[in-house]
Ligand SMILES: Nc1ncnc2c1ncn2[C@@H]1O[C@H](COP(=O)(O)OP(=O)(O)OP(=O)(O)O)[C@@H](O)[C@H]1O
């Protein structure tokens with residue numbers, strides 16, 4: 233069974249339709265890369281998966297999205313519970329202006345967990361998971377905003393993991409990181425794949441081919457191609473995919 | 486008179502031009518002149534009041550009650566009345582104003598309704614305080630039968646300063662970065678959790694400044710309290726919120742309108758006390774803000 237199924241999804245901001253008839257399924261514990269030129273709807277599609285788009289006034293969706301076989305857009309779905317199962321990491325690292333510890337603990341606090349030693353343990357575990365523990369264990373109660381960009385991004389991943397999601401959505405998580413932090417992040421994604429289903433938006437073709445199992449190419453709100461990453465990059469079936477991955481692509485208009 | 490002003494402006498203009506040629510920034514001079522002008526007025530007033538009132542600031546003044554003899558009159562009931570009002574206005578306007586501010590800023594989803602409420606609240610802030618006095622008299626004193634009490638006065642003043650608290654709360658909430666709210670939502674936090682754990686702590690310094698400003702404004706008011714029946718002579722120390730009351734501005738008003746000039750000394754001394762209280766509240770606001778920033782950063 234698929235972990236995520238997007239069926240016939242259209243999406244509008246006001247009157248402009250930015251996603252047209254998207255059909256896409258993702259198997260559990262895989263990494264799916266979403267690529268495409270700027271403004272093609274990658275972030276929008278990602279945010280459709282955890283209903284973050286609802287926060288934008290005037291937005292509208294048709295079609296269905298299933299997670300673990302259950303539709304997430306039916307009225308009886310608790311959107312807060314949904315977002316706890318579908319974690320998200322943003323393009324720009326956005327830790328809370330609180331301590332490192334509190335950043336990770338927040339996910340537990342909103343679940344009503346206040347048991348001190350339990351939280352301590354969970355904070356350590358998730359920080360280890362993102363290979364940040366050794367770097368921050370002596371300054372857990374120092375401000376998170378004092379960390380480097382790469383550390384902040386890993387902290388944001390830890391913060392998302394602490395809520396115990398089964399899906400992780402990442403929107404260009406490496407775009408503001410230097411090459412070393414990016415390499416660490418990719419390594420981390422590889423590790424996380426053992427446990428989580430990951431959807432990764434990226435502008436970086438190499439990153440897509442290095443980290444993902446399947447790759448989807450979006451263009452102007454249409455899903456042009458969706459295939460096995462190896463096939464996608466070596467033998468794409470559509471001409472525009474071919475053009476895009478070889479850099480011959482032109483965005484007209 | 487007009488001529489004099491015209492000349493003055495021309496002179497300043499010429500000075501500005503000269504300054505322009507020297508330094509290239511005439512506007513700075515205008516700014517400086519008018520700032521000094523305002524500062525001079527304030528300092529002048531303060532000096533005058535200080536010189537007049539300072540000698541009166543003795544133990545008797547602080548522990549005495551109203552009296553026909555200026556030298557024996559004191560501000561004890563008025564001072565305590567002001568402290569009562571200060572505390573009550575804080576306790577009433579803080580929760581009400583912050584709750585209303587949060588609601589308007591984060592929960593009203595209809596744009597038009599929000600606009601309408603916003604315009605109304607802004608207008609409320611501009612209504613003359615005496616009108617609140619009339620509202621207080623009709624609604625609190627008579628309607629709710631609270632009588633001419635400290636409670637009625639505090640409720641009236643709270644209504645008056647509520648718009649300040651609401652506006653301060655909304656502005657402080659608006660300053661909270663959208664990325665923080667978004668991050669909290671993405672983790673599955675509810676709207677209330679997002680507000681409680683993130684927006685409010687970040688907005689707190691702004692909110693507390695607004696509340697203390699509101700309290701400062703409230704303890705400086707005499708007009709609405711005269712309307713609802715503050716009295717000149719309170720021969721006892723107020724012990725409950727249902728007691729008759731007087732407050733410093735009202736006391737100052739009564740003293741200042743007396744024919745004997747030595748009561749003016751009393752009025753000046755009371756003004757100094759009121760100013761000191763105001764200053765204290767402002768310092769408190771600064772302290773709280775500093776503390777809070779430290780707390781958030783660690
Ligand atoms: N809040 C919004 N309101 C209105 N239109 C929006 C909003 N957010 C995005 N759009 C529009 O929707 C389209 C898709 O945007 P989206 O952010 O999903 O693109 P993207 O593929 O993530 O681009 P990028 O690579 O630059 O991040 C764009 O045309 C954009 O202008």
Ligand SMILES: [Mg+2]
Nearest residue numbers: 274275276403
């Ligand atoms: Mg994007």
